[in-house]
Amino acid sequence: MTEKQSIDEDTLQQLRKKLSTFMEKNGLRSTAQRRTVTDVFLRATGHLSIEELLALVRDRDPKIGYATVYRTLKLLKDCGIAYERHFGDGVSRYEIAFVDEHHDHLICLECGKIVEFENEEIERLQERLAAEHGFTLKRHTHELYGVCADCAATS
């Protein structure tokens, strides 16, 4: 698993294109607030909560309300450029949905660190399991909770 780097311009363009197409198709408007929230989201890394996103957004425009952040992230999710995640702490977190990429998560129960993983074999087994039960698989959630090496060393 490589470290998360800031997103390259090509990918950024691709995601923005996806958003603008979606907005056009649905008669939605490009506003300063939406541009700010979207830009903050796309340039951030990790798995951010609404609260964290709002703080970043307000660095640029302190007048933006949290309802706007909620509404904009719903939009980003609906157009397919954001994934909404739930790691059991009661808040929704958002991360960029890269095209043709999928991963699941390892979460440290002590420090909250989130590590992404991909495993082709598990994906295949999931498909097979679903098929065996007559299900057409649409999506899944798969989170591994444990204690990371750093935390194990500290305690």
Place this chain on the structure above:
Amino acid sequence: MTEKQSIDEDTLQQLRKKLSTFMEKNGLRSTAQRRTVTDVFLRATGHLSIEELLALVRDRDPKIGYATVYRTLKLLKDCGIAYERHFGDGVSRYEIAFVDEHHDHLICLECGKIVEFENEEIERLQERLAAEHGFTLKRHTHELYGVCADCAATS
């Protein structure tokens, strides 16, 4: 996967024992309400929400409040005889935690049907993945969402 049957007396005894040991060790009291909630929970099958449990509990004792059901299910969870599950619809669901048994879930997005599955290979891969990232695995969530055969046929 076998159909869920009502729980046999031996298993029931084993789980009740686990609960009473836990309660004794923590100076907790056996009350009529706790006995009712516990009995309803252990005799029910499936993945019940607090609301569903409360309805069953009130068939036996209409005066029991929902806070008591919440508190008792927290107790059952803490003593290890109940698992709390979250299937993305915003409510907590509870099922019996059988000793030495573990399973994950397939959920139909249309009718809400829940099917349990066990897969040794996925469990192994999870352990390996965690280890590769330096994590000591404590627990995991793994839910597959799709459309079941019945719903696929209907639509």
Place this chain on the structure above:
DNA sequence: CTCGATGCAAATGCTTTGCAGAAAA
């Protein structure tokens, strides 16, 4: 008697929504 448990209502925490004013198209 004591201290934990219950039931109610109020509080909480996250998220959604109604609405009047602001601003895209």
Place this chain on the structure above:
DNA sequence: TTTTCTGCAAAGCATTTGCATCGAG
């Protein structure tokens, strides 16, 4: 101009908690 969007405050919802009272030990 027309219709969507924003910001605020209020509402929603599942869950938790404070407190007076009850009841197990």
